[in-house]
Amino acid sequence: MEAARPVSAPLPRATAGPTPLFGAYGIVKRFGSFTANDGVDLEIRAGEIHALLGENGAGKSTLMKILYGLLEPSEGVVTHRGDIVQLPNPEAARRLGIGMVFQHFSLCENLTVEENIALVMPPELSGRALADRIAKLGIDYGLHLEPDRPVWSLSAGERQRIEIVRCLLQDPKLVILDEPTSVLTPGEAEALFSVLERLAREGRALLYISHRLDEVRRLCVRATILRAGRVVGACNPREETARSLAAMMVGSAVHEVSARAVRAIGAERLRLDHLALPAPGLHATALRDVSLRVSGGEILGIAGIAGNGQAELFAALSGEALAADPACVRLDGKPVGGLGINARRRLGAAFVPEERNGHAAAPLMSLSENALLSRHPTAPLTRAGLLRAGAARDLAQRVIAAFDVRKSGPDPAAGTLSGGNLQKFVVGREILAQPGVLVINQPTWGVDAAAAAHIRQAVVDLAAQGGAIVVISQDLDELFEIAGSIAVLHDGTLSAPVPTAETSREAIGLLMGGSSDAAPALAPAPALAPARTH
Amino acid sequence: MRLDLVPRIRRSAVLDILAPALAFVAAVMVGGVAVAALGVSPGAAFVTYFVTPLSDVWSLQEIALKAAPLALIATGLAFCYRADLWNIGAEGQFVVGGLAGGWVGVATHGSGGSVWILPAMLAAGALAGAAYALIPAVLKVRLGVSEILTSLMLVYVAQLLLDYMVRGPLRDPAGYNFPQSVGFEAAARLPYLMEGETLHAGVLIALAAVGLGTFVLARTLFGFEVRLVGASPRAARFAGFSDARLTLAVFAISGGAAGLAGIVEVAGRIGQLQPEISPGYGFTAIIVAFLGRLSPPGILVAALVIALTTIGGEGAQIDLKLPLDLTRAFQGLLLGLVLGADVFARYHVRLVPGGPVSRTAP
Secondary structure: OHHHOOOOOOOOOOOOOOOOOEEEEEEEEEEOOEEEEEEEEEEEOOOOEEEEEOOOOOOHHHHHHHHOOOOOOOEEEEEEOOEEEOOOOHHHHHHOOEEEEOOOOOOOOOOEHHHHHHOOOOOOOOHHHHHHHHHHHHHHHOOOOOOOOEHHHOOHHHHHHHHHHHHHOOOOOEEEEEOOOOOOOHHHHHHHHHHHHHHHHOOOEEEEEOOOHHHHHHHOOEEEEEEOOEEEEEEOHHHOOHHHHHHHHHOOOOOOOOOOOOOOOOOEEEEEEEEEEOOOOOOOOOEEEEEEEEEOOOEEEEEOOOOOOHHHHHHHHHOOOOOOOHHHEEEOOEEOOOOOHHHHHHOOEEEEOOOOEOOOEOOOOEHHHHHHHHHOOOOOOEEOOEEOHHHHHHHHHHHHHHOOOOOOOOOOEHHHOOHHHHHHHHHHHHHOOOOOEEEEEOOOOOOOHHHHHHHHHHHHHHHHOOOEEEEEOOOHHHHHHHOOEEEEEEOOEEOOOEEHHHOOHHHHHHHHOOOOOOOOOOOOOOOOOOOOOO | OEEEEEEOOOOOHHHHHHHHHHHHHHHHHHHHHHHHHOOOOHHHHHHHHHHHHHOOHHHHHHHHHHHHHHHHHHHHHHHHHHOOOOOOOHHHHHHHHHHHHHHHHHHOOOOOOOOOHHHHHHHHHHHHHHHHHHHHHHHHHHHOOOHHHHHHHHHHHHHHHHHHHHHOOOOOOOOOOOOOOOOOOHHHOOOEOOOOOOOEOHHHHHHHHHHHHHHHHHHEHHHHHHHHHHHOHHHHHHOOOOHHHHHHHHHHHHHHHHHHHHHHHHHHHHOOOOOOOOOOHHHHHHHHHHHOOOOHHHHHHHHHHHHHHHHHHHHHHHHHOOOHHHHHHHHHHHHHHHHHHHHHHHEEEEEEOOOOOOOOOO
């Protein structure tokens, strides 16, 4: 399998021909008074991986949706091999060979993997034939899927694999990928890059949207940068640094997170001892003999592939799942395994779950009600069971000010915020409580570079003030940036933590794939490992 | 062409009021067509249904007396439905409340008329209704039994229990074997609000319940919990709210409200126990709760509208020989149209050119 080969072969040079495979010229898209795209030009050539860069809200999604026929431009044209084409709907785009891998999954929870794929396939391709093709793609591209699993039981990473397979099954000429690696491990990402490079060598064009600038530099030789709906630059990412790319995106120098986590400076604050929890559902992961210790000032990073027990570990730490033996979980020495989430909050812990919409926040409720949501046990937001609406609004305003949350209106519904801004709100809400222990799951998933830097800095600052922090993340770059030590969660077991300074991405990657010996970093990046074994 | 529904994250206050109003207009127009098809002038029917009942004191009182139990029950039910729990047994809780409160009235008959009798009856009614509603709640929390089925089945149990009691233990010994209890003494009756009229203090109890329900839902942590559980159950668990505790609480509230409505009806209009004490208030209140879109002020309006059409329907039956079923059909039509109109208030409806349903989230 060539998927694991380090990619040193040069990318096919972009053909210098006058007619690109697809072009978009003078694209303007207005939503009411808001102009999402303002005269955007973009040319995509066969055989190239073309990066589209920009912060959240820069207009990338709008441009992608226009190319995929989901939106019609207010002005401007899309061309295919020099001819102007109309893309009134995704069906038309697919007929021209345009495929898309979405950042936000568009899957039916109640259907199986295979049924979800069959939904977008022509009717003649179904049943056995489809299952075989899924299996073959899985082997070829390292995109392992179990066709009979219902989607609701899958982790985010596994769901993304369905999206990718679904797109590849249509044999597209242009593949639009929106943040495709945000839930993958380095090994998985590496395998995906091989897939993408192979697709490019096959003469297909790829439009690659990512916040991970290292990836863009690694994969792409041409990049178009959007800011506030306009093209502000085009470059060869390999001639730029990640920082200079980020600066072009945000229009100013990106704040770099200062100082990796201070080493443990205080007493032990959070401790798990041989915690075991049965799997809460058929396809959930049981936690087995998980132990960890975090002291004040320390950031413990927990790496792992999606679906290896992250959600279960988070629930066990937060008190959303209770331990059989109260002494398994200790906060500042007190056994809290039998206490619910609010009792743990009152003891100085705070939690940020992975899913913003519907778990950390209620999208249809206002920001002040969302401040109340997790802070009612620890902030003076109620008196004798009555809400103090003014106090909740003040708290929300303080979070908004401290974390630069961009919003419209004085107290809008949480669901109206962009992902990055809502995440800043959710993280800020917890950090302003000055918790002694913070457990945060996927702190910057799907968040733009500036917001991610802000969130990471806030986490580091909290540790500097003596907080004990557990960061569960699939983003190794993030963990290597902020964590003092890293442990790996695999199939419900947690490896012993190693100081970040004494390990490497490759060693962590091996552990994430389930390899017990963290072999020296001679080996190439690991090939994809299945997320879980059953 | 296809229709796409995109949720409005910002609800428009104007649309929220306009949608049910327009739905009402549409229902009246459709009703007018049906009336015309039955050979009656739609104009005359409109007057009989909606104008005449509002133009004399007696029928205005009747509307208030019918709306009171509906608003009281539906306000309680709103707590359940907001939390995504389905108590459809309010009729049974109403009956049990009326029976328990009425039993106090019968037991104190001839005791000299203490001022505590009436409060004791009301308390007994509310507590019995709450306890009766807790049966399906406990079954759901402990054993995972569907509350929809158990709460509905317990309606029939309650009705048969009342039937047995008024034919057996609570029957008036001097009542010539009629299946009914003794008539309550004055101390066991809700006082009339005006001399010589039918309007009694139960109407004030219903108004107080609507006010209290509004306050609790909007201004208390418990109300926040109810709203949050319905809107984002997982976020509610993150907020530390317990599903089981909330299930028990909202069933107790809705059962208590229904039980209180039951004893209000028995100690108010009826004045004794008899085999039938409800013309289906507990079921009609479900319609009222949704017509009022699960907000107590809306429920008050909806209860008045339903009471108006019921009284108007009785008038139409007498004056225009229109079938009573037409009233029921109109009420059902109104509910359907209000819920349908709600779609427009909740979603942007967009006509999208071309193509079968896209697999993409917009």
